[in-house]
Amino acid sequence: MKVLLVDDAAFVRMSLKEILDKTEYEFTYVEAATGADAVHLYKAHHPDVVIMDITMPEMNGVEAVEKIKEIDEHAKIIMCSSMGYQEKVVDAISAGAVDFIVKPYTADKIVHAIEKALKLT
Numbered sequence: 001m002k003v004l005l006v007d008d009a010a011f012v013r014m015s016l017k018e019i020l021d022k023t024e025y026e027f028t029y030v031e032a033a034t035g036a037d038a039v040h041l042y043k044a045h046h047p048d049v050v051i052m053d054i055t056m057p058e059m060n061g062v063e064a065v066e067k068i069k070e071i072d073e074h075a076k077i078i079m080c081s082s083m084g085y086q087e088k089v090v091d092a093i094s095a096g097a098v099d100f101i102v103k104p105y106t107a108d109k110i111v112h113a114i115e116k117a118l119k120l121t
C-alpha cells in the first residue's frame, strides 16, 4: 500500500521507512517535507494512508489535513506529534485526522494506527 510520509525532518521520514519496511506489510512511499507539498502529492498520488507531522514550515499539519480532506473526504491521515502538542492534535482530529501517534514512534504504534485507519484487522 502507498503511504505519504510528511515530516520536515528527512531523518524522521527515513526512520519511519525503516520501521515500516520491517513490518509484515509491503509499503511504497511518497515523501513530503511541508504541508503544502503534502497537499500536492496527495492530489497526485492518492495514497492509502498519510502519516503527518504537526509542526512544519509552509503550512502546518493541521492546515494540510483540512486541505487534504477538501480534496478527499475519505483520506486516512494519522498525525504524529511530540509531547506537548496535545492542543494541536485535538485540532487535527477535528479537521478530520483519524488518529495520532506521539513520538517516539515504534513499529507497534505505527502499524496499529495504520491497521485501525484502514480497518485491516
Ligand SMILES: [Mg+2]
Pocket (backbone or CB within 6 Å): 007, 008, 009, 053, 054, 055, 056
Ligand atoms: Mg516537524
